[in-house]
Amino acid sequence: MYPIEPVQKRYAWGSHSRLQAMFHLPEGPAQDGDGVVSDTLAEMWFSGHSQSPSNIVLSDGSQLALTQAIQRNPLAMVGEEDSQTFGPVLPYLFKVISARIPLSLQVHPLDFEARAGFNRENAAGVPLASPERSFKDTLAKNEMVVALETFTASVGFAPISTQLQILRVVDHPIAQRMVDALLARTFRPGVPPEEFAAADQMMPVSALAWPDSRRRVFRAFYTAITAKPTDSDALTPALLDANRRLSSRKARAAMANALQAAQAFPGDPAALCLLMMNAVCLEEGESVYIPAGTPHAYISGTAAEIMTNSDNVLRAGMTPKHKDIANLLHSVDCQPASPIDPSSSMIATLAMQNMVTYRPHISEYMLVYGRVEPGLDAWPLMGKIAQRYGDLVQRLGPRRLLMPQSGPRVLVCTEGSLLVRSQAQEAVVDQGQSLFIPSSDGQIDIVRVDVDSVQGRNRADHGSFLLASTPV
Structure with missing residues (x-):
């Protein structure tokens, strides 16, 4: 087991205090690994991403980039199976994030778009670190979020009927043109409505096989993201007025997200896209899975985020950052669909007394959120999980859920203190501290700290943790 040092990322949408408190960092200005103050x-x-690798702390106190450590001894660090499947790399990128204001409206590229875009930007001589670069690697990014507190987001497109219900009450010219786009049917294949011909020219080749409903969603989305910035005094009042005329809970949640975005980015018509999307509000322990191509915007809150080992956005x-609308439109999935909960609809949530496992149907990662404490009382979160995923939890648990016994693992203590044991060693981990656990360490146990047997009686005798790994 090696202590691992997280790479700090300081973006404008981040928190002034939440992550600082969790990781025991001073508040106030500081510089991150990219030189951003x-x-x-x-x-x-x-x-283990090549552009921003974490350091691990070796037994002699020196530090080594995780990427280098894996390349030197891939069998020990990530294991034979993962080495053969993914190569000498960490297959996932694990983060803890905290949003004070909304993030950008974004899409992660599909795998073939990522490869083509990466090679295209390389051929054009765009430096990997350039802020104008869209493709940092050749991988599609499929990501999952598990809330550590209330976390809000907009994910994927809502049913067209819901989109129309909301947009129709927004007295704003761009919103009304979006309504027109959603209603403009194509009656002759290959002959789009004349007023939306420019949008159809930006559709990917695969659009030839799309049903007309997806084309209409694409046109409405295109209308908002390509519109020129509006009078900043007009959009927010229009949304506030529309909000007073909405009655359904889902519609008001979508409007709340759009209002926060409009207030954070005055005059940006992209905020209207959130009225087309599913509003998601996760409580602690709840999750959502976002495949490549799914449009999304995180609004606020703190969460664990795990994804394929990609930084493509x-x-x-x-956002004040680089926009790449043309490439985004070639990857965006315009099929209206409910958000995917990996805890219920993908593989399952396996729940026991104090641990929940989130495993989407991909081979790169899974995530465990757990708690250790004295006594046999169940973690209060489990009651909420059982209520949310009741039938599934009753069918599958409670039962013992084995920890991953091999593969590369990252453990973060989010509260209190933990004792982490492998066959060869053990380590006490306090809140904000973390470990990289190589495949060669084999099975681990995570238990409460016996405060009488360790130096420092001020340690908590309970702890919460996140454990990222490749699937069992």
């Missing part, structure tokens, strides 16, 4: 801290990366608005 800010008093907000947005993300803590536990990373295509932005459409709500």
Whole structure:
């Protein structure tokens, strides 16, 4: 087991205090690994990504980039199976994030788009560190979020009927043109409505096989993200007025997200896209899975985020960063669908007295959120999980859930103290501290700290943790 140092990412949307408190960092301006100086801290990366690798602390106290450690001894660090499947790399990128204001409206590229874009930007001589670069690697990014507190987001497109219900009450010219786009049917294949011909020219080749409903969603989305910035005094009042005329809970939740975005980015029409999308509000322990191509915007809150080992982001608005609308439109999935909960609809949540496992149907990662404490009382969160995923939890648990016994693992203590034991060694981990656990360490146990047997009686005898790994 090696202590691992997270890479700090300081973006404008980050928190002034939340991550600082969790990781025992001073508040106020500081510089991150990219040289950005800010008093907000947005993300803590536990990373084997080539552009921002974390350091691990070796037994002699020296530090080594995780990427280098894996390349030197891939069989010990990530294991034979993962080495053969993914190569000498950490297959996932694990983060703890905290959003004070909304993030950009974005899409992660599909795998073939990521490869083509990466090679295209390389051929054009765009430096990997350039802020104008969209493709940092060749991988699609499929990501999952598990809330550590209330976490809000907009994810994927809502049913067209819901989109129309909300947009129709927004007295704003761009919103009304979006309504027209959603209603403009194509009656002759290959002959789009004349007023939306420019949008159809930006559709990917695969759109030839799309049903007309997806084309209409694409046109409405295109209308907002390509519109020129509006009078900043007009959009927010229009949304506030519309909010007073909405009655359904889902519609008001979508409007709340759009209002926060409009207030954070005055005059940016991309905020109207959130009225087309599913509003998601996760409580602690709840999760959502976001496949590549799914449009999304995180609004506020603190969460664990795990994804394939990629830093590819295509932005459409709500950001001062580089936007790449053309490439985004080639990857965006315009099929209306409910958000995917990996705890229920993908593989399952396996729940026991004090641990929940989130495993989407991909081979790169899974995540465990757990708690250790004295006594046999169940973790109060489990009651909420059982209520949310009741039938599933009753069918599958409670029962003992084995920890991953091999593969590369990252453990973060989010509260209190933990004792982590392998066959060869053990380590006490306090809140904000973290470990990289190589495959060669084999099975581990995570238990409460016996405060009488360790130096420092001020340690908590309970602890919460996140454990990222490749799937069992």
